[in-house]
Amino acid sequence: MRAHRLAKGWLQKQLGKEVALDNTAISHFEKGSHIPRRDVTLRIDKALDADGAIFKLRDELDDNPDAKWLQRFLKEYARATTIHHITDFTPAVLETVEHTRLALEAGLPLYGGDLESKVAFRAELCEIMLRPDPPRFQVILGGSGSPHPDG
Template sequence: MPSPKRLDPARSRAERLGALIRELRLRKGWTQAELGRAVALSNSAISKYETGEKVPPRDVVESLDKALGANGRLIEEREQLDDNPDAKWVQKYIRCESTAIRIRQLSGLMPALLQNEEYTRIILEQNLPLYGGDLGEKLDYRARRRAILGGTDAPHFSVVVGEAAFHTVIGDAGVMRRQLLDLVEASTKPNIDVRVVPFNGAGRANELGNTAVFDFRDGSSLVYRAGIPGGFFIASPGHVKQYAEFYDRFHADALGEEASRMLVRKVIEEKYPCRQPSTCL
């Protein structure tokens, strides 16, 4: 006898949201096509939302709520989908980024806050089969994160990144060239400090992992350590101090700002040279 299917609370909530959309649509006497026209979507999209096969993005839920006269019921039901551990740590991380006055990060990968839109899209598309979700919603979320560093109350962002991140090809040589040029440009901004641990850094780049120390206006700090899935936060002052000191050691041992930019430019010219000058940045 086959073992029973494991219950998926997120799926059941998605189906509940879909059932509510269908109930409200039928109450108005609309077909799926008519509801689709009201919110500029296809009837097949409406069908997938109603069966719970797909979860509508928040902006779509807002449009559906308004069109169906739901008075916020759909929005409230959609928010319940975020009531799970994975979503909660993501929301907490975003709050940390948006409220911190200083962010200190160790990264073995291209820092998410400094990825351009093209590079980000390819990363998210590659990971979609593994992590799921809506690509458009993920891109919007990343764009809002990037905007944090350009705001009027932007935090100071200091990152130590391993050179290996520049040799892991995402997309093609053109994508990498544009991303690294954007990284160099970002590093010249007054609130952004990029330091590189080169391959010849006695193997220390392998220790970087992904760690962020958030410093807040009230004097408190919080540490985030990446994990699979999600990650975890550390609030204990003693442990936060240890991670801050760990970051400071890497920062001191990494190349200086200008030397880091020179290394990135060297990687660009050696590994991602401009083959057609008329079309390259």
């Protein structure tokens, strides 16, 4: 992203203005500490006339097991003593491998990325819960369409 921005002669502030973002967000994206949503990536790609190059890179970074944000997330998750989860779906750490694969495969057209990398990341999350001293896991599972938690 930085190379495309500099080739255009823009400052981070100029790119931010063009895509309705703060220059701080642009800085985070360029450093790789944050991954922009797909819609934001499309706006950036278009503004920088990158012909899809930035959008393609976004999916590669999002699924890269070495991505800074993923490593930071796993580190925090691994050192947690309690994990609170509120969802309408089965939490990833409670899914079977088969369910994980089917759910992620169904989401590929929307979210993109590499299925095997996504499955591997989920497996790392599950390993944390299977260690001898796992964090306490608390979940509020809301029913579909129900305003009240089911359990």
